[in-house]
Amino acid sequence: MYIDNIFAEIKGKLVEELNQTTLENFDRFNEWLKPNLKIIEQLQEISKINFVSNEVPNINTDIKGAEKVLVEEVNSELDSQEFILKEDLPIDTYPIGHILEFQKKAYGGVIEEMNYPIPEELVRKLHLENGNKVKIIGTKGNFADGKPIYDFVIVDRTNNPNPFLSEVKQGIVSEIAGRLVVTETTSGSIYFDEHPISLYISEKDSKKVEVGDIINGRFYTNNITNSFRVTFKYDTDSVEIKLSDERKKLQHRQNNQAEPTELGNTMMDRLDKTPFLNKRILLVGLRSRINDFKMITDRTDEIDFIHLSGDDHRAKTRAEILKSDIVLLSTQENSHETTQYVSSLCNSNSIPATCTHNTGLFSVLMDAKELIEKQDKQIKGA
Structure with a gap:
């Protein structure tokens, strides 16, 4: 039946979203969950409907009509959720597109706002100096621990020497x-x-x-x-x-x-x-x-x-x-x-x-x- 299929679809999405949820993005998951819980509650109510009438009802027509209304409502909710996820996309892709400051160390350097180390070889090759601004433009693979390797360009070579x-x-x-x-x-x-x-x-x-x-x-x-x-x-x-x-x-x-x-x-x-x-x-x-x-x-x-x-x-x-x-x-x-x-x-x-x-x-x-x-x-x- 349509009700079972809809419930299975929501349950599948729930598992998928939960697997991708961390403490940092839990608020977004919570917002996604609220309207879907409402849909599940409506599914429960429909499944409990008892048609009481003096006339013999056309059960198939009534149930299918109710399910049709519900399907349209569910699709509308899912579409709105997809829109919300697209609006939240910049959060998922941080720091891509952001301009951050490089800090030079005794060996190599670091982009402290994202705790991202820059190896000494790259510091020397790009002539990076303390205070330079870099823009993260994408990723180019992953480190052995699975963390992304970011690609960046230098957008501001202002040198702000570390006095120490x-x-x-x-x-x-x-x-x-x-x-x-x-x-x-x-x-x-x-x-x-x-x-x-x-x-x-x-x-x-x-x-x-x-x-x-x-x-x-x-x-x-x-x-x-x-x-x-x-x-x-x-x-x-x-x-x-x-x-x-x-x-x-x-x-x-x-x-x-x-x-x-x-x-x-x-x-x-x-x-x-x-x-x-x-x-x-x-x-x-x-x-x-x-x-x-x-x-x-x-x-x-x-x-x-x-x-x-x-x-x-x-x-x-x-x-x-x-x-x-x-x-x-x-x-x-x-x-x-x-x-x-x-x-x-x-x-x-x-x-x-x-x-x-x-x-x-x-x-x-x-x-x-x-x-x-x-x-x-x-x-x-x-």
Whole structure:
């Protein structure tokens, strides 16, 4: 009968709608349900009709007539429901057609209004910057978890830099106490707030780079020590490393002049000590040379040089760092814990610091001189 067919059709639609219902779109389902419940109630009433009359009724005619009226009413209700669903279509297709803002992160980025991540490769390819506006124009497949991959175009390239996000171009990967770190770029030391800083490469990124690699990266200035992420690695054969003049001179001295071991004071006599006046220099690490360095510096009044082994008590290390004008962190004979502690303390207290790979006092002091001169230059430029 028509009544059974209509009921079956509504029941089928009810199951279909319920399967597509979530907490987010339940209100729409509820609106769809109300008129259909009314139709079901009417079907119940018709099925209970008892024709009571003195005359023998034409049951087939009466029931079919009632059913015909009901069918027309049901079709009308279904048509109106279909119209309501079409009107709600923009909700179903969000965010397609909407313009949203991109936010750049230490690695990759995100469209936060829809919590949609943008991979670093795409950020670099499209030259996306913080604050750019993108328009979602459709989808192009799905991720492994079934979520849609959205296609978008950039409609506004206004750059609104994140004040806590900083970038490093052509950083040189080195190693301190077994951990990869970036302390300088091809053009010189890395500074923040006029002070040299050390950027530790995360465990995840350390699997992709090695000592000597040239990389780009980003870090958060409110977490300098541990937030650095590698965003790109150069083909080192195609990168022209432009060393500073001071670094070139230092490398020349290191490669062509060996520091005498028996007469360690000889080169010290030729050292221009002017940059070291009124500067307290702290070296942490290289414990095997403490006595050798002390014998030489004790006879050099112009240089205030303090040497810690790296195994000292944290309280002593902290006190010496806070009293120093610059800090040198040796990459030789130093623990990972000490390296991280010293770098973090220097960064948080704006104390100029850099690493040194050298094992001779003259070369170590030349690293200190380079850092002092760069610091003075930064201050004068400000």
